[in-house]
Amino acid sequence: MTRTAGGSGTSSRPDRRPDGGVPVDARGVDRTLWTRVGGIQGAPLDLLTARIGRRHYAPHTHDEYAIGVTVDGTETMLYRGERIYSAAGSVVVVEPGEAHTGGPARPEGFAYLCLYPAAELLGAATTAEPGPVAAAPHFANPIIDDRGLGEALRLAHHALRLGADPLEGESRLLGVLGGLVRRHAASGPKAVPAPHRAEAGRIARTVATRLSDELIAPPTLAEVATDLGLSRYQLLRAFREAMGMPPYAWLAQHRVARARALLDAGHRPAEAATLVGFADQAHLTRWFRRVLGVTPGVYRNSVQDSTSRRPSF
Template identity: 45%
Template sequence: MAESAEWTRVGAGRFALDLLTASYRRHQFARHSHATFAIGVVTCGEEQFHYRGALRRAGVGSLAILEPGEPHDGMAGRPEGWAYRVLYPSAALLFDGHPEPTHFREPVVTDPRSVRLVRAAHEELTAGVDPLAGQSRLVWAFAAVIGRHGERRVAAGALRARDAAAVRKVDAIRDRLLADLRCAPSLRELAAGVELSQYHMIRVFREATGFPPHAWLVLERVCHARRLLAAGRTPAEVAGAVGFADQAHLTRWFKRVTGVTPAAFRKSVQDRGPRAGVESGA
């Protein structure tokens, strides 16, 4: 199986949707998380990934549903590798017209009907020939995924005072890291800003996000790089804008997280162009 990957973006604004069509043999995704859901179907071979403390396997005929902010990696589960199609909907897009909050307890399920609907929606949207058909298939696919595999999340009680304080500290650390992607603060500065020791600050942040501050910042840089590349900026411009040492540094991390180089990502999105077809209500 030859390695290849292509990203496509449809819609715009709040209802933009990224799609990935890819096949891999040796590629290994670095541990990362997404700001959106990731809903994928394996079309060939098998992928395995660590998620919520366990090694998961997704083969042909299975549906993978990963929630936002959940750390995971990704690699081949068999020597021949794997191929898949993945949708990356925001919560607003996925749950439009459905009650929230919904939780997906099982990250990998066997469900031929949902697999068929998700794959059909992905293929229609990627082809871009009939936007209305793509919208319709997306609605049916999301309804099936939510209805057959979603669970109502039980609302938690009021946070204890110390929990609320920890949330505020984590938010403050995030804000400080994002204040200037090009110039990361030191651990001492981050810890002093929330009145914690450096060790305690790292532990609190990692418990909340799944990553230590430096790893979380790298992933945010990659996320911002994707947006700039999709907007037409060159990899060389983007590297400095988001805080990577140079283009080579950006390329190494970008491929580990997204499966493609910055140049390939920019080309696939720019060549195909943003597609109309994902609007409010779709």
């Protein structure tokens, strides 16, 4: 078994784990555990095991799919401009680049398991013959009421996290991804956005690219708006419509993603904070916890430990 990262609280109640890692009796306590499996399709696969009592995740995106199952309680999140709910047994699918939040819908909190496969892995899971990988699938409905799939996801997550039998883990993972796409992916491509939404997307992508390129000393809203021939209000409205969050929040979560990559490469949190433009390590830590649920140091120790001990598939 490998060590995993955790943000923990205290509880005098028993800590039973019938669901493969989530302490269901520790209600009201935030516990976030990251584990990394190395070598699946040549890229690492991150796993998340979490009990959320009070925390609400800040708006953020992922470069990969986020595919999870709620195992206790009810989660609520903002996704594609709507508030949605996931009860125990439901599967949740968040597509790459889609802004979302997350938090407990009720005071007792919720628990969930999640894995983060790259689009290429999801495509490979549904490609029947050798050759080009299928295009990344689209899911019109983020909440999927498929109890069989949810149980299969729970078992796959458990097998991957323990790492005792790599063949079992890989087989269960590919079975879950294949079943998800075959039964629930949209049959056609994503709908073409309306002209005003397409323009908002173009503006937002331009702004995001500039913020990413000037990560250490980002431009002001006035500077970016002037360069685009827009007012600051027009820029903010377009960016929020396309990205689901204002530019400052997008920049913060993007810095977290960049810092995460540096931590994966072995940098210390203080170094990562400086390299991505945070004022100091404390500033990085605040945003890192808001987006990922753990401190940078705990995350770094966990993924390095799990990667070094895991066999590749």
